[in-house]
Amino acid sequence: MSRFSSPLLVGILLSAQQLTGHAAGFALSEQSGSGMGNAYAGAAAVAEDASTIYFNPAGMTYIQGRQLVGALHTIKTSGDFDNQGSLAAAGRPLGSEGGDFGSWAFLPNLYYKQDLTEQLKFGIGIGTPFGLKTEYNRNWLGRFQAVKSELKTININPSLAWKVNDQWSLGVGISAMWAEAELTSAANLGLLGTTTVKNKGDDWGFGYNLGAIYQATPDTRFGVAYRSKVEQHLKGDVRSPFTLANGSPTQTLNTDISADLTLPETFSFSAFSHLNDQWELLTDITWTRWSQFKQLRIIRENGSNTTVGPTITEHWNNVFRYSVGLNYLYSDTIKLRTGLAYDDEAIDNEHRTARIPGNDRIWFSLGASWQYSPQTKLDIGYTHLFIKDARINDDQRPTRGLIAGKYEGSADILSLQFAYNF
Template identity: 70%
Template structure:
């Protein structure tokens, strides 16, 4: 009971600081571990190096002895710009610019705690942000009637249990309570040119629930395989839409100021990982992760004031994705481990349905990191990754909806720096 105030304070700080800046496919966040970042998260479901395994594969807790606490801070800087190639503003409205840097900076923490019940049974809890996003353009850019700001924040609380069945097999399971908040803003183009253009902000939040399962098989004393599954989480976001443009407020089917709902399914993932100790100095890690992004076909924001019509519906039609990664560790000494990793991360977005809100594309990760065993109880990890994001073309024609045409190309990149503190009690 004496730990409850500090746990509540930690959750409060997480809720205040979670700020999405997606660098994985769709709006997923891979940054759940400072130690894993140095390997581009290769082998994450099998390596079981510290308590962050609670997120990647809870079965990995059976490879850890005693009580362990892990805290990490992930600093993410995403840069992106739009090159206009024939965009058209709605008739009678100013064209505007190219939107400036649509990326953002984010600081995302992770917290984990694990302890033994006995030699075979382990428990733990993790707190992190599995999904997040933020894109924001200049308010006067040419595509403002389609998007200005798009932001998703999540906090996932993940208590977990692991059981060592025998010398070969370990299994684990966890439950997830996930808070999500989404905010979307755009310009509003009134039907009459005699009226000035306005704006609308839609914001909602909800708690959703899911689970995760994992297993690790020790093939040989130096090689193990991990399989991990995280379920989908259905979010029924509730909130409000607010706009200075109020001429339609007498008509519930047309008003922009109203309570709103929006359904969002955060997709399930399946990961297969391997970890091999090649000799006393070298370790090889690999991973392939599948994400069920095809669940995200459309996003509709529905009025909740007596009508059931949509303020707006965006067709997404995303595809399922695969992420491939490989990593290598070099044990320089008993206290220093050097890491590197490479990953190819497919984007979920079909280029024919790319929108200004999430204009992503395939990306390549190049990662480096190090672990320093400062003392018998304390270890420090640092990881760095640069993401090369492929150029993305867009042709989003919403002239029939009086929102204009966005046509051109996006260029972007991202840098991630993670610092992690591990303490063995």
């Protein structure tokens, strides 16, 4: 049996995320259609609809009666690698630059909130906090380090909120998260040629989230929110077709594997204020603890406890995300939104690998809300991500080659949301 530790899965997940509209690393911010138009500024304080269950469960005290919210986010990522001095693995041709390794993705959210008492509220949210996919051409020059990387997650988040008094609201939630990760790459077999290796595993992990909102004045409130880390132990297998030197038919190696995966904790501070009858201001700072990801290491679990492949030190950093948004109340039924955000990447240029080529990004967001009826509200949001070029100089010769060059990319996100009170 083989075992690969959390940083390897981090590589899988981040390479799947690095050119999409997300927080730093491989986290997904797309948990609300209404928040998209503000680049999720003020998310822990605004409490506009039941999607607050994810951002700050205390916000449920600001929502009247029962509410059902559904959202769908359509994401198109684009990414290209520009070769600037790469060298091939031993005995192998260099290969192409990989083509456009972005993709389309569709991320859903679903939330339900109801009153238990006048002060106590219950809600449940279902979303996708980590995920998406990237895939290089199979003959690209970095194929011995990465070809396809994919992550799927589902997070189920039941929550409670308590209105302490007219100023304070508190919230708590529990997260049950399913994750499935898949990693494929080429393997250099020397005189036997090359083969494809696919690692795949899944598991459930558990965590919690806490929140509080302080209503400082009738027009201004502040929110703080904490989401814990989620530890998972993925189990699956690794498969690799190969042909023996004696020319016998191709066989497939199938070995059970497991993987320890820790998803990082976050802490957010948000503010929301009615400036006047037409304008609202939203701000947010979110901290993510990426520094717990220290190295990429694969261990063989056959009793030998030996390392498979090189151990790569990752040097991840804790990062902040900053955002600011404005709402314009055009009429009693229409609200227009805009927002800007800056995401700091967790990885320095000197430690970037082909599986982790992300970089700092800027969000520019627009959106609108339409109160179609007293019970029904529709939201639309759009974001374009400007992603800073990411340089790489990762030397894993002789077996995996040298990857040297620059990544360029961008992302576009369109979100639609429906909210119904009953």
